[in-house]
Amino acid sequence: MIFTKYGNTFRWIIIVASFVIVSLILWKTYEFFQHFKEEERTKMENWSLAQNEFANSDVNSNMELTLQILNSNKTTPMIVINEDGSLGIHNNIDDKKITDSLYVKKLVLKFEKENNPIPIKIGSSIVSTIYYGNSPLLNKLKYYPLALLLIVVLFGAVIFFFYSSNKNATQNKLWSGMAKETAHQIGTPLSSLIGWTEILKSEHVNPDYIAEIEKDVDRLQTITERFSKIGSLPTLETTDIIKETIDSYDYLKTRSSNLIDFEIITPEGDIPVKLNKQLYSWTIENLVKNAIDAMKGRGKLLVEISQLENNVKVSITDTGIGISKKDFNKIFTPGYTTKKRGWGLGLSLTRRIIEDFHNGKIKVLQSQKEKGTTIQISLKRAPNYV
Secondary structure, three states, rough: HHHOOOHHHHHHHHHHHHHHHHHHHHHHHHHHHHHHHHHHHHHHHHHHHHHHHHHOOOOOOHHHHHHHHHHOOOOOOEEEEOOOOOOOEEEEOOOOHHHHHHHHHHHHHHHHHHHHOOOEEEEEEEEEEEEOOHHHHHHHHHHHHHHHHHHHHHHHHHHHHHHHHHHHHHHHHHHHHHHHHHHHHHHHHHHHHHHHHHHHHHOOOOHHHHHHHHHHHHHHHHHHHHHHHHHOOOEEEEEEEHHHHHHHHHHHHHHHOOEEEEEEEOOOOOOOEEEEEEHHHHHHHHHHHHHHOOOOOOOEEEEEEEEEEEEEEEEEEEOOOOHHHOOHHHHHHOOOOOOOOOOOOHHHHHHHHHHHOOOOOOEEEEOOOOOOEEEEEEEEEOOOOO
8 A cells, every 4th residue: 555655655665766877877987988098098199109109219228118008009009190191100900991091091090089189299299190999898898878779768668667567457357357257247237127028028018119128228238248258268150241230320310300311332242251240239339429429419420331352441430529530549548538538448449349359440530620530340251151
């Protein structure tokens, strides 16, 4: 309970602490880089002094230490350019490339950007200039902060996706639990209604009334089955999608406002698709009801089924208020709704039914403000149909 209560505070503390630690590491890395760079410059300055001493020495001088300093540079690339522009000594540079004067010029410009040149003097006159670049180790160290930042970003992305997937899993469990509980709660009054229907039959009530009541009772049984199936993996059967769509369409048409102009377009023959009948009819109902709400009970609603090779498309078009393009994906997010009343679960369940249970796709095909919206379902045609 305490962790749940202060969970957000703990998360922010961890985020801030991580940011501080990473910042300190980057700062210390920068300090180390600068320190190492200063040491390399000191080494090159000592090399220039040794070179100067070597140039001014006589035959009898002890040059052992001087030669040792001159030969100590094994890593830092350097070029000595004489006062007249000719190439002098060079270290840690490819001997084949150094013969190319254009390459030497580019290298001098590069070294000059990386480090300030060091002049070699004899007396007060500059006889040559040392141009040197960063050693391989220093170059690697220069990119270390970038690598560290990349690791931090990747680590953060892993945490985010883990948290997001964990949150989605928790939401799915919640919706599944609610669905099963709803099915359980509906079951009790439904059984009672079935019993009352039988009593009405014995009382010689108008059969037309009883027939309509039985239709609604059957509908309640279908709804109960839907909620029980949404909480578990449903069974798919090879079914004619045209018949299932027409059945749902007809039921909604007879129970909707006469101000809605209903139209359905289907190809001739059957189109077999692996479906769960109860969940598919729920999908059609959700989309049709949303379309009617978008039109505020007045307008034209078109349901169209088409087939392209092995894919079956079911499109539902309304003449309602439309959807902004930036909200095309948001409308399928759990909890998202533009209605004053509603939990924003209808379209999210619709997407789950189509994409998770039927391996299909659902999307907003097109929409224009105040002109209407088309939502399209895409399913695979069943290979065999008997």
